[in-house]
Amino acid sequence: MESDLNPYxxxxxxxxxxxxxxxxxxxxxxLLIAKSKQRRSDRGIVLHGLRGVGxxxxxxxxxxxxxxxxFMTVSLEGRDAEGGPAAVRAKLARGLLQAGRKAxxxxxxxxxxxxxGSIVSFSAKLGVTGIDIGVDLARGRADSGSIExxxxxxxxxxxxxxxxxxxxxxxxxxxxxxxxxxxxxxxLGTQHMAGQxxxxxxxxxxxxxxxxxxxxxxxxxxxxxxxxxxxxxxPHEAAVSALVAPAARYGATYEAxxxxxxxxxxxxxxxxxQEYGHAAWETAPEKTITTQDADIAxxxxxxxxxxxxxxxxxxxxxxxxxxxxxxxxxxxxxxxSTAQLAERVGRKQSSMxxxxxxxxxxxxxxxxxxxxxxxTVPGMADYIQRQHRI
Ligand SMILES: Nc1ncnc2c1ncn2[C@@H]1O[C@H](COP(=O)(O)OP(=O)(O)OP(=O)(O)O)[C@@H](O)[C@H]1O
Ligand SMILES: [Mg+2]
Numbered sequence: 001m002e003s004d005l006n007p008y009x010x011x012x013x014x015x016x017x018x019x020x021x022x023x024x025x026x027x028x029x030x031l032l033i034a035k036s037k038q039r040r041s042d043r044g045i046v047l048h049g050l051r052g053v054g055x056x057x058x059x060x061x062x063x064x065x066x067x068x069x070x071f072m073t074v075s076l077e078g079r080d081a082e083g084g085p086a087a088v089r090a091k092l093a094r095g096l097l098q099a100g101r102k103a104x105x106x107x108x109x110x111x112x113x114x115x116x117g118s119i120v121s122f123s124a125k126l127g128v129t130g131i132d133i134g135v136d137l138a139r140g141r142a143d144s145g146s147i148e149x150x151x152x153x154x155x156x157x158x159x160x161x162x163x164x165x166x167x168x169x170x171x172x173x174x175x176x177x178x179x180x181x182x183x184x185x186x187x188l189g190t191q192h193m194a195g196q197x198x199x200x201x202x203x204x205x206x207x208x209x210x211x212x213x214x215x216x217x218x219x220x221x222x223x224x225x226x227x228x229x230x231x232x233x234x235p236h237e238a239a240v241s242a243l244v245a246p247a248a249r250y251g252a253t254y255e256a257x258x259x260x261x262x263x264x265x266x267x268x269x270x271x272x273x274q275e276y277g278h279a280a281w282e283t284a285p286e287k288t289i290t291t292q293d294a295d296i297a298x299x300x301x302x303x304x305x306x307x308x309x310x311x312x313x314x315x316x317x318x319x320x321x322x323x324x325x326x327x328x329x330x331x332x333x334x335x336x337s338t339a340q341l342a343e344r345v346g347r348k349q350s351s352m353x354x355x356x357x358x359x360x361x362x363x364x365x366x367x368x369x370x371x372x373x374x375x376t377v378p379g380m381a382d383y384i385q386r387q388h389r390i
Contacts, residue, residue, distance in 0.1 A: 001281050007246035008278035010271060010304075013056035017246035021238025022058055025229055029062045029204070033069045036168040036200045043224075044191060046176070046215070047206040049231035051377045052271030052309065055206035058231065059172050062204050066170045072099045072162060073170045078178030078207065085180035086127075089147070092183075093123035094131065096154075101133040115161040118142040122154040148186040155190050159199035168200035176205035177214045178363070188219040195225065206231075208376050210366040233268035233378070242273045247280075252287045254280075258294035265298045269378050271309065276301040310383040313364050321364075322388070324355045328365070328373060329384035335374030 007017045019026075028045060035042045045062075047055045059075075066073045074095040080087035100119040103112065117138030123129070125143050137143075142154040159169045171187070173179070179187070187203060194201040203226070205211070215222035234242055243263060244254055254262075262280055266272035279301035284293040317325060327344055328336045338356060342349040356373060359365045364380075365373045375381060 001250075001252060001284055001287065003282060005250055006278055006281045007249060008274045008281060010274040010278050013060060014274075015057055015060065016054075016242065016270070016274065017249065018242060019054075019057065019061060020241045020245070021234040022054065022061075022231075025058055025231070026061060026065070028227060028229070029065055032202060033065060033071070033168075036071070036202075037069070037166045039163060039166060039198075039200070041195060041198050041200070042202070043195070044203040044205070044226045046204075046211060046226040046228050047231050048209050048211040048228065050209060050269075050375075051313075052269055053231045053233065053378075054270040055231050056174055057270075059174055059204065059206050062170075063172050066168075066172075069167075071168045071170050072103055072158065073172060074099050075172045076174070078173065078175035085183065088179065089126045089183065090128050093126045093128035097123055097128065097131040097133055100135075101131070104134045109161065109164060111164060112158075112161040114138070115157040118154040118157040122150050125150055147182055148189055151186045152190045152193055155194065155201050156197075156199060159194065159201040163198075163200050168202060171201075171203045173203060173205040175207055175363075177207040177211045181218060184215075184218050188215065188222055188225065191225050192219070192221055208363055208366055209368065209374075210360070213367075234270060234273070236263075236268070239263055239266070239268040239273060242270065243277050246277065247289070252281070252284070252289065254289045254294070255291055257291045258289050261291065261294040261298060262301075265301065267378065272301075272305070272379070275304055275309070279304065305379070306383060306387060310377065310380060310387075313377055313380065314384070314388070316362050317359065317364060321355050321359050321362075324352065324359060325364070325375075325380075326384055326388060328375065329381040329388075332381045333375060333378060335368055335372050338371055338373055341373075 009016050032042045047058060049055055063073050063075060076092050076095060080091065096119045100116045104116055113135060116133060116135045118141045120133065120135060120137040122142040124137060125145055141157060142150040144150055155169065162169055191203050212228055243259060262276045266276050276297055280289050280294055280297035283297045283300065327341045339349055342352055363376055366376050368374050
């Protein structure tokens, strides 16, 4: 069918044609908005799950919801590809300045206008200047040079001013497990304080399956700060509509067997549904996607994944780390015991701890339980078995 009309969207954070199976999360965020408007407090939300399940897409949706409610929103990613922690802070400052600039419009209350000065001083301390948001720096607020103190003061000034108007300040943080410790503890401390003082300030974060334990290690009370939502493959019915509905919008249908073939290949994982749906659309000559079309689409879709989604992770590993991953691949997606991995190659477990730690830092594996490791990427074990078997 016509490529221009292909309604599937394989890619990072790309909004799917139909955002199915995530009603609970969207409703939870709507409730947070509704409560804020009534000046009742709630908890922030933390989404955690494997690669490609749709966490970023959901965060983007939350951002839209928050913006519709006129809340002040600032987006942030846990790690900067080049610049390290300083670059992440600078990005936070720029995001705040942009949000402040947007808020500084006709009808703004004098309290909020004054509070925007704290953004300017907070940002200046982080070395971000030269973005004029139309207010002066607030001397003596958010300018101590300690990220913990300054973040809290800035959030206090803004959220107290927003509360008057029944609005809220929302930080949307993707790949949250990658935040450096100082910024992470400052954020958690501020969220903690906000809960106690009833400031309408919420962190909404997303990250890998180890995110809840990263947060708990940073601050023991983190467990109570957020509503945690595990984002996983789509349940069967939602997976069916994720595959079928986009095509249906353009009058195309799947033969039942074709549909099942593609769904099975995808395992219900949103990224894979998009990739296989995309391939099916490209493969089918007619508006009915047949079993033969689906067969070919599975081959093409998988080749596509083998050239993009998987190797982008594989290539980030060093030779030694790739060896470790190969060993893990023998256990499939369910994960491995580190003791057994060591045994498999006749090495001491302690000789593998550096490799293990480095793969966790790179976000390729995580520790689902003590003494265990698993891939953060669904289907990675199969990919390694297919492409990189020794
Ligand atoms: N609910 C959904 N229904 C259908 N497709 C979806 C859904 N959510 C996400 N997708 C699709 O899945 C793919 C991955 O989404 P996204 O980038 O948000 O995943 P992620 O969990 O953030 O992955 P990563 O951990 O690699 O950042 C995208 O192609 C997106 O269009
Ligand atoms: Mg993401």
